[in-house]
Amino acid sequence: MTPWIECVPNFSEGRRPDVIEAIVAPFRSKRGCALLDYRADANHNRLVVSLAGNPEPIQEALLEAAKVAVAHIDMNQHQGAHPRIGAVDVIPFVPLRHMSMDECVALAHAFGTRYHEETGIPVYFYEEAALRPERSRLEVIRHGQYEGLKAAISNPDRHPDVGEPRLHATAGATVIGARKFLVAFNVNLGTSDVRIAKEIAKAVRASSGGLCHVKGIGLALEDRGLVQVSLNVVDYEKNALYRVTELIRMEAKRWGVPVVETEVYGMVPAAALLESAAYYLQISGFSPDQVIEFKMLEMLGNNTP
Structure with missing residues (x-):
């Protein structure tokens, strides 16, 4: 094989x-x-x-x-x-x-x-x-x-x-x-003060006592007048993207700044997105088996000699 x-x-x-x-x-x-x-x-x-x-x-x-x-x-x-x-x-x-x-x-x-x-x-x-x-x-x-x-x-x-x-x-x-599959995940904040992004990254990343399996730094997006909490979620099964997002949103409120948008940089496993979608939509008992494209791919795989 x-x-x-x-x-x-x-x-x-x-x-x-x-x-x-x-x-x-x-x-x-x-x-x-x-x-x-x-x-x-x-x-x-x-x-x-x-x-x-x-x-x-x-x-x-x-x-x-x-x-x-x-x-x-x-x-x-x-x-x-x-x-x-x-x-x-x-x-x-x-x-x-x-x-x-x-x-x-x-x-x-x-x-x-x-x-x-x-x-x-x-x-x-x-x-x-x-x-x-x-x-x-x-x-x-x-x-x-x-x-x-x-x-x-x-x-x-x-x-x-x-x-x-x-x-x-x-x-x-x-x-x-x-390494295992990593999700490069960025959260952009509505301020030009990079100090705020650095402080929030410090609160979120594992090395500073934040969420396990999460790395993060604060950066300035000078051409957009925003700042970014740039993250690597090194094990999305241990800490879901919605959990990371909500912690950053909570910390941003302390500084009086909004979360403008989030970015997934590069490829991402479907499971990482589906878990967060189920959380925000409050779907009870959701399973990836309910996604029709997944089921069709499984059927095609089973029919491949």
Whole structure:
């Protein structure tokens, strides 16, 4: 049976359409690698790509895209709201079908070595693929961002897992790992005071005593005159999106600011949305089996030889 994975590489480019299209091009053309979605944000100055398919063609496409990114992105000139340490900032592998988490970990380690050999970029492993317990959290590896890591990488506790203890001259470093499905979820607030977003993110995220399995930072959306609580819900089954939203809404009321809108960035499991829909509609005893499209897909799958 053919193994399937999801991969969500993040690139530090969200403002130049020609560079974005050049990075995405290998994912369009590689047979066996399905380009599900890609989104670029100018405020974050970041490109998030969602892929699915067989591990081999996805790896080949990743290497091609990484080489394009290295050729066009200079981290010494890069500015953006989102934390980052490299032109290709993070590459997570997610098991989807006929692929275990342990196999994804092995894939991340093998790919990380090859990636360094072909690009010269040092690699850190995170989440399930972390070689050091403290590096399971991405924010620990990205502490100080590119500028801080440039000096700190020479310290033994900040050495990369693959490569010499120095950043690539222009592309920085890359974090590669294996993890469960993550929902990138943003809540935009009706104020220009980024301090409020930072305080609310602190109240919500797990590391500050908030909701478990939730990471968050506060950012300014300067071109819109808004601020954003930018979240990663790393286990939506443990903390539903509606619970995260309602906590932020409650905290925002304390500051006298409204929730303007929410955003799902990239792909999201249907179950994550259905749970929140059932909550807000107050549907009693709702089951995903009641969704006709799911039932039809199940029927089609059962009829496939």
